[in-house]
Amino acid sequence: MDFRILKRKLEIGKRIDDFLDNVSESGLLFKLGIDAYLKGNTAAFEKTIEDIRHTEKQGDAQRRSVEEQLYVQTLIPESRGDVLELLENMDALLDRFKGALWRFEIEYPEIPSALHGDARELITCVVESVEAMVRSARAFFKDTDAVADHMHKVSYWEKQSDKISTRLQRAIFRNSALRLSHKLQLRDFVMHVDKIADRAEDVADKLSIYVIKRSL
Amino acid sequence: MFAIFMSSGLFLGWSLGANDASNVFGTAVASKMLRFKTAAIWCSAFLILGAVVSGAGATHTLGKLGAVNAIAGAFIVAFSAAASVYLMTKARYPVSTSQAIVGAILGWNFFSGSPTDYGALMKIVGTWVVCPVLSAVFAVFIYKAVVLFIKMFKPGIFRQDLLTRYGLLVVGAFGSYSLGANNIANVMGVFVPVSPFADISLNGWIRLSAAQQLFFIGAIAIAVGVFTYSRRVMETVGAGIFKLSPVAAFVVVLSHAVVLFIFASQGLQHFMMRLGLPPIPLVPVSSSQAIVGAVIGVALLKGGRGIRWRTLGGITSSWVITPIIAAFVCFIALFLLQNVFEQEVYRPTIASLHLKSNAPDQMENATPFAAVPLALPAAQTGHERKKTIKAPAVGRIDKGRAGQGRLPENRPQLGKLQKTFPSVILPHAAVAHAAEG
Numbered sequence: 001m002d003f004r005i006l007k008r009k010l011e012i013g014k015r016i017d018d019f020l021d022n023v024s025e026s027g028l029l030f031k032l033g034i035d036a037y038l039k040g041n042t043a044a045f046e047k048t049i050e051d052i053r054h055t056e057k058q059g060d061a062q063r064r065s066v067e068e069q070l071y072v073q074t075l076i077p078e079s080r081g082d083v084l085e086l087l088e089n090m091d092a093l094l095d096r097f098k099g100a101l102w103r104f105e106i107e108y109p110e111i112p113s114a115l116h117g118d119a120r121e122l123i124t125c126v127v128e129s130v131e132a133m134v135r136s137a138r139a140f141f142k143d144t145d146a147v148a149d150h151m152h153k154v155s156y157w158e159k160q161s162d163k164i165s166t167r168l169q170r171a172i173f174r175n176s177a178l179r180l181s182h183k184l185q186l187r188d189f190v191m192h193v194d195k196i197a198d199r200a201e202d203v204a205d206k207l208s209i210y211v212i213k214r215s216l
Numbered sequence: 217m218f219a220i221f222m223s224s225g226l227f228l229g230w231s232l233g234a235n236d237a238s239n240v241f242g243t244a245v246a247s248k249m250l251r252f253k254t255a256a257i258w259c260s261a262f263l264i265l266g267a268v269v270s271g272a273g274a275t276h277t278l279g280k281l282g283a284v285n286a287i288a289g290a291f292i293v294a295f296s297a298a299a300s301v302y303l304m305t306k307a308r309y310p311v312s313t314s315q316a317i318v319g320a321i322l323g324w325n326f327f328s329g330s331p332t333d334y335g336a337l338m339k340i341v342g343t344w345v346v347c348p349v350l351s352a353v354f355a356v357f358i359y360k361a362v363v364l365f366i367k368m369f370k371p372g373i374f375r376q377d378l379l380t381r382y383g384l385l386v387v388g389a390f391g392s393y394s395l396g397a398n399n400i401a402n403v404m405g406v407f408v409p410v411s412p413f414a415d416i417s418l419n420g421w422i423r424l425s426a427a428q429q430l431f432f433i434g435a436i437a438i439a440v441g442v443f444t445y446s447r448r449v450m451e452t453v454g455a456g457i458f459k460l461s462p463v464a465a466f467v468v469v470l471s472h473a474v475v476l477f478i479f480a481s482q483g484l485q486h487f488m489m490r491l492g493l494p495p496i497p498l499v500p501v502s503s504s505q506a507i508v509g510a511v512i513g514v515a516l517l518k519g520g521r522g523i524r525w526r527t528l529g530g531i532t533s534s535w536v537i538t539p540i541i542a543a544f545v546c547f548i549a550l551f552l553l554q555n556v557f558e559q560e561v562y563r564p565t566i567a568s569l570h571l572k573s574n575a576p577d578q579m580e581n582a583t584p585f586a587a588v589p590l591a592l593p594a595a596q597t598g599h600e601r602k603k604t605i606k607a608p609a610v611g612r613i614d615k616g617r618a619g620q621g622r623l624p625e626n627r628p629q630l631g632k633l634q635k636t637f638p639s640v641i642l643p644h645a646a647v648a649h650a651a652e653g
Contacts, residue, residue, distance in 0.1 A: 074248055
């Protein structure tokens with residue numbers, strides 16, 4: 001075992017960092033995309049979709065490469081399963097951002113301007129919850145003691161998302177100007193976006209178990 | 217003929233490799249931090265190195281076995297120990313070769329009628345209790361120190377993984393070296409006095425003594441044991457008692473290596489004496505017991521909830537059973553070899569002759585010669601050792617049954633000879649000669 005192998009083994013940490021960068025970036029792209037959509041800037045929206053598609057592709061490749069390295073080099077045998085699950089769950093969050101944007105692109109829902117403020121706020125909370133989750137995951141790989149500091153923020157943003165989601169749904173269904181079919185479509189969109197924060201919280205719950213398992 | 221008799225030593229070496237050696241890397245392999253192949257290569261290399269370089273220094277262990285004064289007896293003692301270790305290995309219990317050897321020597325003592333120095337025996341048995349306890353205490357302190365290090369330097373999950381792997385390799389190599397240095401004497405020590413080898417010199421700058429050549433052969437047998445049969449025991453040690461994390465595995469191997477070092481280091485003993493502290497007795501300790509003690513130490517530190525008490529009970533009872541089995545097997549095998557194959561399995565010593573003669577006037581002079589090696593201080597120097605005179609084997613005079621060694625008629629002269637050479641171990645011919653003269 002020479003120092004080149006040592007260097008190669010430490011590279012996996014950087015690869016995981018890159019992967020988490022992509023997850024974080026997907027949240028920012030999602031925010032930018034929805035903002036462009038709400039402003040009616042179709043070109044910018046289309047560009048964001050293209051960017052997030054690329055980011056998702058990169059993320060998949062990075063995740064597979066990390067998983068392969070973990071198994072081929074039998075790294076962190078005691079936490080390998082947990083790390084794989086964590087990476088797959090993080091990748092699922094990235095996929096959800098991409099999926100939500102694509103859903104906007106496919107259905108082009110008409111969002112009344114009265115709901116734009118709450119919609120932006122919901123997007124912000126959801127992205128923040130995922131961002132807190134990314135920070136928790138980074139801490140898991142670097143300093144497990146710091147994980148708890150970030151994880152409680154995931155829960156905070158998830159709760160905020162729930163509140164805004166409820167408010168939005170209430171506003172949608174109390175808007176007599178909208179048809180029922182339109183209301184149902186908008187509600188689905190709100191729930192779809194809110195679900196991303198719920199998933200982030202689920203991943204955080206699992207991460208807290210991984211931390212306990214690694215505690216010395 | 218020598219090669220045939222040495223085969224039991226090689227068998228014992230193989231058993232040691234299959235069982236004791238697995239302790240060193242067992243936790244690392246069971247926690248999947250090291251591949252079995254990597255562990256086996258490192259373990260074998262450092263075992264051989266320790267055996268050849270420092271094995272000759274473990275004269276105290278050789279002294280223990282020196283009491284067995286006939287090659288056929290030595291063959292049976294080694295064979296009985298090996299068979300006992302093999303049986304326990306087959307049952308997946310980590311036992312100690314030292315325990316088996318002590319049991320086999322006791323079996324030989326009972327058979328040959330040689331007295332046993334119970335003080336020395338209690339000292340050895342005492343280490344069987346102290347060693348795991350001390351190892352557990354070390355494990356607790358080292359574990360706390362390691363946790364403090366991790367909390368202070370926060371190496372991160374992958375760097376910590378790497379550090380632990382390298383740490384496991386280093387302490388495993390250290391443990392293997394110590395094991396080879398200490399336990400090779402158990403395997404080959406008994407054959408050193410009858411070795412047919414001569415000192416050899418390679419290019420004039422590497423010199424291998426006859427003992428070192430024997431140790432090398434024994435170490436190869438250990439290495440074969442490591443490669444062929446140690447895997448299952450490694451899994452029992454590493455995962456059977458308590459599921460260990462890699463960091464805990466590192467702590468366990470380090471604690472075990474430190475305990476081996478403390479009980480084997482003459483340098484440390486001299487250092488303690490210079491400081492005016494009581495010297496640590498240099499007793500070859502069981503690596504199995506050290507490992508099990510360390511695993512329990514870590515497990516108790518973590519609350520002890522995950523300890524598999526049933527497995528632990530099995531291991532502990534195997535520590536009691538192994539020497540008993542070895543003694544029993546040795547006794548039976550000696551009986552068969554002597555009476556069926558008509559081999560001389562022991563040469564009556566003055567002590568045993570005196571004991572068997574039931575002569576009360578000689579009993580007080582009957583220094584327990586056969587037990588002398590058991591009572592030898594581990595730090596006995598070569599100079600002191602030279603005082604022990606071993607009369608040459610000039611031929612087998614009596615191949616009578618146990619307890620029927622012929623006594624010379626001239627007992628007073630024999631008593632005089634004994635007073636002159638208090639440690640002498642005499643074969644029949646010498647006894648007869650003394651009686652005549």
